[in-house]
Amino acid sequence: MTKEEKTAAIAELQEELSNAPFFYIADSSTLTVEKVNQLRRLCFDRNITMRVAKNTLIRKALESQPEEKGFSALFEVLHGPTTLMISDSPKAPALLIEEFRKTNARPVLKAAYIDSAIFIGDEQVGTLAKLKSKEEMVGEIIGLLQSPARRLASQITASGSKIAGIVKTLEERGQ
Numbered sequence: 001m002t003k004e005e006k007t008a009a010i011a012e013l014q015e016e017l018s019n020a021p022f023f024y025i026a027d028s029s030t031l032t033v034e035k036v037n038q039l040r041r042l043c044f045d046r047n048i049t050m051r052v053a054k055n056t057l058i059r060k061a062l063e064s065q066p067e068e069k070g071f072s073a074l075f076e077v078l079h080g081p082t083t084l085m086i087s088d089s090p091k092a093p094a095l096l097i098e099e100f101r102k103t104n105a106r107p108v109l110k111a112a113y114i115d116s117a118i119f120i121g122d123e124q125v126g127t128l129a130k131l132k133s134k135e136e137m138v139g140e141i142i143g144l145l146q147s148p149a150r151r152l153a154s155q156i157t158a159s160g161s162k163i164a165g166i167v168k169t170l171e172e173r174g175q
């Protein structure tokens with residue numbers, strides 16, 4: 001790779017990683033070409049960008065990002081064969097890895113970057129797969145906020161019918 005090609009590759013990685021709120025760093029070595037193509041197809045179907053890159057290029061792309069993003073914690077996992085999985089969903093790559101590993105030994109998760117949180121190690125796949133999307137969280141919060149209002153409304157209607165029942169009983173006794 002010439003110096004110009006490396007510079008272009010780093011610039012491309014910088015752009016992809018700076019615009020990505022969620023990305024995974026995995027090891028998909030030892031997979032056959034057929035299995036890698038199958039993994040790429042699954043990634044494409046789920047809107048996950050899969051990219052194999054050299055660790056030094058990834059590191060340089062991450063080093064150029066602002067310090068507050070906390071990418072420096074990812075440097076320790078940049079060794080050996082590296083596959084980047086970039087997605088708009090925080091859990092889509094984890095679900096894909098879990099599904100793919102039902103029949104294959106790899107990819108193995110090295111690390112994941114989820115909205116400034118860093119998850120290191122393959123044991124994190126289960127945790128990442130259980131993450132809730134923003135829409136799911138908003139739905140749960142709305143449900144929780146509506147719950148007290150529903151209870152209050154049901155108590156008011158129940159109280160009203162109880163009072164009506166008491167008034168009716170008193171009327172009948174008075175006659």
